[in-house]
Amino acid sequence: MSDHAVDPATETFLAHRNLLFTVAYEMLGSAADAEDVLQETWLRWIKVDLGQVRDQRAYLVRITTRQSLNRLRTMKRRRETYVGQWLPEPLLTAPDVAEDVELAESMSMALMLVLETLSPTERAVFVLREAFDVSYDEIAAAIGKSPAAVRQIAHRARQHVDARRPRQPVSPSETRAALESLQRALHTRDLQGLLDVLAPEVVMVGDGGGVKKAALRPVMGAEKVVRMILGLVGKVEATITTEPTVVNGSPALALRLDGGIDGIVAIRVEQARITGLYYVRNPEKLTRLESETPLALR
Numbered sequence: 001m002s003d004h005a006v007d008p009a010t011e012t013f014l015a016h017r018n019l020l021f022t023v024a025y026e027m028l029g030s031a032a033d034a035e036d037v038l039q040e041t042w043l044r045w046i047k048v049d050l051g052q053v054r055d056q057r058a059y060l061v062r063i064t065t066r067q068s069l070n071r072l073r074t075m076k077r078r079r080e081t082y083v084g085q086w087l088p089e090p091l092l093t094a095p096d097v098a099e100d101v102e103l104a105e106s107m108s109m110a111l112m113l114v115l116e117t118l119s120p121t122e123r124a125v126f127v128l129r130e131a132f133d134v135s136y137d138e139i140a141a142a143i144g145k146s147p148a149a150v151r152q153i154a155h156r157a158r159q160h161v162d163a164r165r166p167r168q169p170v171s172p173s174e175t176r177a178a179l180e181s182l183q184r185a186l187h188t189r190d191l192q193g194l195l196d197v198l199a200p201e202v203v204m205v206g207d208g209g210g211v212k213k214a215a216l217r218p219v220m221g222a223e224k225v226v227r228m229i230l231g232l233v234g235k236v237e238a239t240i241t242t243e244p245t246v247v248n249g250s251p252a253l254a255l256r257l258d259g260g261i262d263g264i265v266a267i268r269v270e271q272a273r274i275t276g277l278y279y280v281r282n283p284e285k286l287t288r289l290e291s292e293t294p295l296a297l298r
Contacts, residue, residue, distance in 0.1 A: 029088035083210030104249030110268040126157040209282030
């Protein structure tokens with residue numbers, strides 16, 4: 001017997017930790033809050049009599065869901081005082097996550113923003129059902145509602161999300177191609193190049209958190225977005241570099257000023273053109289970009 005043997009509760013928790021983090025992050029859009037939820041889940045889990053638990057994974061997901069719901073309700077109030085637009089905290093993810101279309105879509109900045117428009121309960125039901133394929137009975141046990149009520153909530157949430165997300169799935173190669181065009185146009189200050197890669201109805205959302213400069217409201221329309229981008233680039237005296245990265249399972253750009261990370265640009269692509277541009281500059285949200293965050297749907 002090893003002196004370093006792990007007790008069964010810890011072993012089970014660690015085996016499912018990546019899944020539990022992914023559940024909490026998709027519900028909250030914040031890695032820091034997701035980590036807090038995992039801590040609260042762990043404190044409750046070690047008090048459970050494992051002999052009474054039939055499905056330990058499902059039980060852990062249930063605890064994580066409840067803790068995430070509690071936190072989501074307090075975060076809604078916190079968001080009301082947030083300066084400017086709020087974007088999810090970007091996570092550096094392994095390149096192979098981008099090849100898992102289901103995981104990449106569920107983690108994408110575009111979908112996470114749509115989830116922000118759901119009520120906390122709708123978001124929990126949608127995330128558990130659509131991303132993690134949790135049964136209606138299990139979701140009902142997690143959120144304290146009947147399976148019939150959960151089915152209705154799931155249907156309503158799915159309709160809401162489907163009306164707002166891209167019609168066609170976009171491959172990582174299509175996203176990378178659009179990002180490369182954007183990158184080239186930024187480097188050469190190519191006005192026409194920017195207009196070519198941006199859809200006429202493109203929307204740009206910036207998140208500076210009141211710490212870094214960013215538009216306080218979404219910027220709509222290609223010409224306004226180009227003016228905003230060229231204005232930002234033109235005012236910066238430091239050397240700007242852009243490098244490809246993978247954030248939330250999708251190709252993205254990391255912007256650096258004199259070598260230091262200034263922000264992350266994620267995009268939404270439809271029919272080979274950029275319809276959504278998401279620029280996270282809030283320094284508090286740029287702490288998970290040095291090492292990859294492991295994620296899991298199962």
